[in-house]
Amino acid sequence: MSLRPATRRITLTDVARGCGVSRATVSLVLRGSPLVHADTRARVEAELRRQGYVYHRGAANLRRKVSNSVALVINDLSNPFFAEFAAGVDEALAEAGYVTLLGSTGESTERQRAVLGSLLEHDPAGIILSPAEGSDGAQLHAQVGARTPVLVFNRALSGESGWDFLALDNVAGARLATEHLLERGHRRIAFVGGHRDSSSCRQRREGYRAALAAAGIGPEPQWLVECAPTRLEAARAVGALFVRDPAPTAAVCYNDAVALGVMAGLAQRGRHAGVDFAVTGFDDIPEASVSAPPLTTIAVDPRMRGRQAAELVLQRVHGPDAAPRHTVAPIRLQVRASSDTALPPGAIA
Amino acid sequence: MSLRPATRRITLTDVARGCGVSRATVSLVLRGSPLVHADTRARVEAELRRQGYVYHRGAANLRRKVSNSVALVINDLSNPFFAEFAAGVDEALAEAGYVTLLGSTGESTERQRAVLGSLLEHDPAGIILSPAEGSDGAQLHAQVGARTPVLVFNRALSGESGWDFLALDNVAGARLATEHLLERGHRRIAFVGGHRDSSSCRQRREGYRAALAAAGIGPEPQWLVECAPTRLEAARAVGALFVRDPAPTAAVCYNDAVALGVMAGLAQRGRHAGVDFAVTGFDDIPEASVSAPPLTTIAVDPRMRGRQAAELVLQRVHGPDAAPRHTVAPIRLQVRASSDTALPPGAIA
DNA sequence: CTGAAAGCGCTTACAG
DNA sequence: CTGAAAGCGCTTACAG
Numbered sequence A, B: 001m002s003l004r005p006a007t008r009r010i011t012l013t014d015v016a017r018g019c020g021v022s023r024a025t026v027s028l029v030l031r032g033s034p035l036v037h038a039d040t041r042a043r044v045e046a047e048l049r050r051q052g053y054v055y056h057r058g059a060a061n062l063r064r065k066v067s068n069s070v071a072l073v074i075n076d077l078s079n080p081f082f083a084e085f086a087a088g089v090d091e092a093l094a095e096a097g098y099v100t101l102l103g104s105t106g107e108s109t110e111r112q113r114a115v116l117g118s119l120l121e122h123d124p125a126g127i128i129l130s131p132a133e134g135s136d137g138a139q140l141h142a143q144v145g146a147r148t149p150v151l152v153f154n155r156a157l158s159g160e161s162g163w164d165f166l167a168l169d170n171v172a173g174a175r176l177a178t179e180h181l182l183e184r185g186h187r188r189i190a191f192v193g194g195h196r197d198s199s200s201c202r203q204r205r206e207g208y209r210a211a212l213a214a215a216g217i218g219p220e221p222q223w224l225v226e227c228a229p230t231r232l233e234a235a236r237a238v239g240a241l242f243v244r245d246p247a248p249t250a251a252v253c254y255n256d257a258v259a260l261g262v263m264a265g266l267a268q269r270g271r272h273a274g275v276d277f278a279v280t281g282f283d284d285i286p287e288a289s290v291s292a293p294p295l296t297t298i299a300v301d302p303r304m305r306g307r308q309a310a311e312l313v314l315q316r317v318h319g320p321d322a323a324p325r326h327t328v329a330p331i332r333l334q335v336r337a338s339s340d341t342a343l344p345p346g347a348i349a
Numbered sequence C, D: 001c002t003g004a005a006a007g008c009g010c011t012t013a014c015a016g
Helices: A012-019 A023-030 A038-051 A057-064 A080-095 A109-120 A137-144 A170-183 A199-214 A231-242 A256-268 A302-318 B012-019 B023-030 B038-051 B057-064 B080-095 B109-120 B137-144 B170-183 B199-214 B231-242 B256-268 B302-318
Strands: A069-074 A099-104 A126-129 A150-153 A164-168 A189-192 A250-253 A278-280 A297-299 A326-329 A332-334 B069-074 B099-104 B126-129 B150-153 B164-168 B189-192 B250-253 B278-280 B297-299 B326-329 B332-334
Touching: A012 A023, A012 A038, A023 A038, A057 B057, A069 A080, A069 A109, A069 A302, A080 A099, A080 A302, A080 B080, A080 B099, A080 B109, A099 A109, A099 B080, A109 A126, A109 A137, A109 B080, A126 A302, A150 A302, A164 A170, A164 A302, A170 A189, A170 A199, A170 A250, A170 A278, A170 A297, A170 A332, A189 A199, A189 A231, A231 A256, A250 A256, A256 A278, A302 A326, B012 B023, B012 B038, B023 B038, B069 B080, B069 B109, B069 B302, B080 B099, B080 B302, B099 B109, B109 B126, B109 B137, B126 B302, B150 B302, B164 B170, B164 B302, B170 B189, B170 B199, B170 B250, B170 B278, B170 B297, B170 B332, B189 B199, B189 B231, B231 B256, B250 B256, B256 B278, B302 B326
Parallel strands: A069 A099, A069 A126, A126 A150, A150 A164, A164 A326, A189 A250, A250 A278, B069 B099, B069 B126, B126 B150, B150 B164, B164 B326, B189 B250, B250 B278
Antiparallel strands: A099 B099, A297 A332, B297 B332
């Protein structure tokens, strides 16, 4: 807690006294009321500047029983995807006159609980929650209560929370990526990365399977490779693709980190994405456009998702109560060199 | 502003009434005072839980004239370096019982002004400011005033602000990188990237010159290549290194983005970093460890810098007034393959 | 058009 | 050990 009373804060009372009006009048000037005479207004405004008055929004909010903050709880700020998302949220909230209370949880449900508790004490008008892995919807709902609207982003909560949800279209994204590889002539396509029990992994696998099924292909068990969604784990997992002949000629990856790891793992085996193996990612992180080779991926535009999340939660803040809404954000395929293949047609089929 | 009064907020008064004590007693229980009888405490705590009471820290802070928030103003949250920094700040602030008010400026001094104004109204105990390019120290100081301690991070403000400053050790970093190349046998070493008038570029060039000077080398003018600190511009600038014979055999780059661009530019000319040319970067962005080849660079550990920034600003918040402090964060050389060279000794000397 | 008064949710001397 | 009262900085009916 701040001590440092050093120099006393300038308040409405100081300003009122300084130009011989009541606090009420100064307050009306601050809030731009048309009730105040132009001359009075000018005098007050001069005095506000002269004394260097700073509005105390906390006090005003307390009196008015409103809040102009929104809590943003992020599972992994060091992931560029969520950092961009946070930037978009903050941008849109600022435009709407709200301030962002940040909390990062580092994927720990314990820290999430602590962070939420602390942020709730600051009376946020709403909460944007990108949940830590393994978050329990019922527990979170009990903690937050019914007074504060929550928008869940990206990851479905286990159990029921009754909150709005902004999801990426995981199914459509993985389907697009798989269809793209099928169009390039690939028939043996792996799906690499993610944890089977995470909702986003399940959905992406579902899109992958759907695209294969539409092409009359049933995936071989060894085409489904599970691993943590990190570069390092993915690079290690590449070996699993080549244990049996015929091996896959392409891989749909859970996300860009996995795809980059897969490309590195391929290189260690003398293979090259975009040349003798095709790879796609998911997210379109900044790095995807400049990797070697550049990565074909599913672009989700995290900054726009952030803006969208801000708008959705503010609608709830201002709007009427209604049934929870499930919004699916658009995605698009970004084609780059990693899915090029220079194999002779025979080699692929 | 939030409307949505829906369900009334539970206050101290409700809890006090609910268990037949005064508000003062409930307040004492909340703050863990030893004055309250154990039985009373138990009764009050049960009632707090029963009613689902949520502490209103804003009201408490108003009354106590303290603040438990710190404003974090970031120039570019979509840069992983700053995102990591923000994560570190938030982590350390949360541990210290503070909440982070986030503002991102997107490198716009106008937005920075607006963002700061809005955050100041929330009475932050301190401010951590990673300034937008071209920020004017005097203007910022006038806006913030003397009541709120500010820690400036990463980029010196033009003019004088009288604020604490946490800087990366640019001079030492560039010196380390240059010495590393000298040890590898290189004598003709370029410095690529950055704008001459930016303070960080000046400092990095200074470290580069110092290392060369200590080895008895005066850099040729054409070894100093200026360009925007982006991958694309750096790739374009590579040609300038080879206009005259003998050309440099190595380059110290302004940052990792430049270094990655230089490596791409070299590849376009049939040269290869780590094989027939040595390259170093600065920052150790996540990509540096997985580029082809992996990049030798100066690691600055942005998350630790964030923690450090949080500690510095909290010291100011709690501590006595004192002269502004200039802290230089440690850096370290991270050696990877991009600075390997397989040239025969003759080719280098 | 302006001012006196009450009150937002909390804390903290001060009595008892 | 507990309660009544004042006050943090603001806003908003309500009189005038």
